[in-house]
Amino acid sequence: MSTHTSPGDKIVVKGASLLGEQATDLLLEDGVIREIGSVSEKGARVIEADGLVALPGLVDLHTHLREPGREDAETIRTGSAAAAVGGYTAVLAMANTSPVTDTAENAERVFDLGRAAGLVDVHPVGAVTRGLAGEELAELGLMATSRARVRVFSDDGKCVGDARVMRRALEYVKAFGGVISQHSQDSSLAGASACCHEGEVSGQLGLPGWPGIAEEVIVARDVMLARHTGSRVHVAHVSTAGSVEVIRWARAQGIDVTAEVTPHHLLLTTDLLTGYDPTYKVNPPLRPVEDVEALRAALADGTIDAVATDHAPHARHDKEHAFVDAAFGMLGLETALGVVNTVMRGNDLLDWAGVARVMSANPARIAGLADQGQALQVGAPANLTLIDPEAQVTVDRDASVSLSRNNPWHGRTLAGAVHATLLRGVPTVLEGKLV
Structure with missing residues (x-):
């Protein structure tokens, strides 16, 4: 051809x-x-x-393309290529670039670079706060009305820890149908030097860890804020059984909350850290098998809506360090479908229609992408x-x-x-x- x-x-x-x-x-x-x-x-x-x-083209709610600022790790062109090879037709590019995507101008720059690459639809995610500092709201309205038409906002990599700022963000985006995607992590519980899950393995290895509760308390806070404001909150990269239970409760109350899980949290577990390989250093961290099993069940029963890669490329000089000093993150775009097929279909937890739901239809719906995630039908x-x-x-x-x-x-x-x-x-x- x-x-x-x-x-x-x-x-x-x-x-x-x-x-x-x-x-x-x-x-x-x-x-x-x-x-x-x-x-x-x-x-x-x-x-x-x-x-x-044949499936509808896949949609990734959570991708790090690194451009602008860290083109040594990834560019919008190379990240788009990885997405296409992985079966994706649309990705949402996270805001923690340099400069941060916290203005309409910066959002349009990412949008235009994605269009120029022409391999997938690249939709910028706008920062919630200026410079990801967690203090002052970014240009949420201007980004929403820009050519990039931003609808998803996140300080991913950092938690919007101030409840008042999070409340104001939820109130603001409600006016134009936006959603806040939260990196749920209470920094006071996690600790500045934490690098893995707090548990038996971290104790054996002498690595500072953060507990699952550091994620769960933010999830609980945010679903209550979503109920209070009548707005939408999206829980990024859910990693614990406790978070699943909070989300399940919130949905039963009619709170407008959605959630995603990464391929690595569906399969990889904290025991992989025993070799101190920094490849497995990720935030949130790999968890024990009981959390993995809870995440799989939640994806199968619809408590978790979507699979999102959290594709986080790093240059070698940022990743190849002692475990505590290495950068957080791992690749995911090219392998996500294979992991979901292996873990979920291979264990009779999803059929192909279910795969399409969690990797295409639901991500497109959450992101407000009308021309993605549609069923394969005439028109x-x-x-x-x-x-x-x-x-x-x-x-x-x-x-x-x-x-x-x-x-x-x-x-x-x-x-x-x-x-x-x-x-x-x-x-x-x-x-x-x-x-």
Whole structure:
């Protein structure tokens, strides 16, 4: 197939299984799905999809693209490439860049760089507070009305610890349907030097840890603030069973709260720290197996709405240190689907429709992306991902299209592989490779 496909070209995706159910053809033209069924191939370019599963293009609520400011770790172009290879058609880029995305001008810069890259839709997340300092609200309204049309705001990497500031932010974004995505972590309970989960392993290794309660008290506070303000709060990277219980209670009360979990918190556990490998240093930290099991159950039953990667690339000189001194974070965009397929589908916790719900439909809904996450039906935007469900992929960090190599999945075999990704009917990935 030609790599010079344009939005006006006709493409027939032949023999794909929609959400793992019936095999059919899809005719894509002018950026939308024109026909589903037995369609004519005349004048069309064909993508053979026999044995492949078709999902709506994946949407990531939580990505760090590092540009501007840390282009040595990632750029919007390389991060977009990693997203496309991972099956994504839209990502939300976190605000902790340099300069911080706390103004309309800075939000539009990220938005424009994403459009120039052209591999996925890049939507900037606006900072809640100026400079992520937690004191004064950023330009929330101006970012919302800018060309970037920001709807998600977060000081991710830092918690909005001041309850009064958090309340004001929730009140402000309610006016235009925005949402605050909170990095839930009480710094007074976590401690400045904490670097892993507080528990038996941290004690054995002599590493300063922070307890799960440091996350849970902020989750509890914020859901009560959301109830008080009638606004929306989103809990980023939930990592403890206690947080799950708070969220489950809040939803039962009708509080407008949503939540995400990362692929690494669905599979990796704190015992991996015994080798002091800084690859596994992440914030929030890897937790014990009982927390992992609670997160899986919560994702399966809908208490947790979405999977978000928290893709956090780092240059080698920031990550390759003693564990306590290394930067927090790990890669996730290229491997997220494989982890979810392995952990959730592999254990009969989700079917393909469930995977589409937590990796496409729900993230798009939370972020207010009307042209993403739609069901694969006639008239819908032609954003889709084709997956080989039978593939077994052994992850090689050196094969990543990301600039960074802090990949916790290196050497692991994951089930399922992205065969193709199409953004508004234009292939960005074919046969697992960037077009």
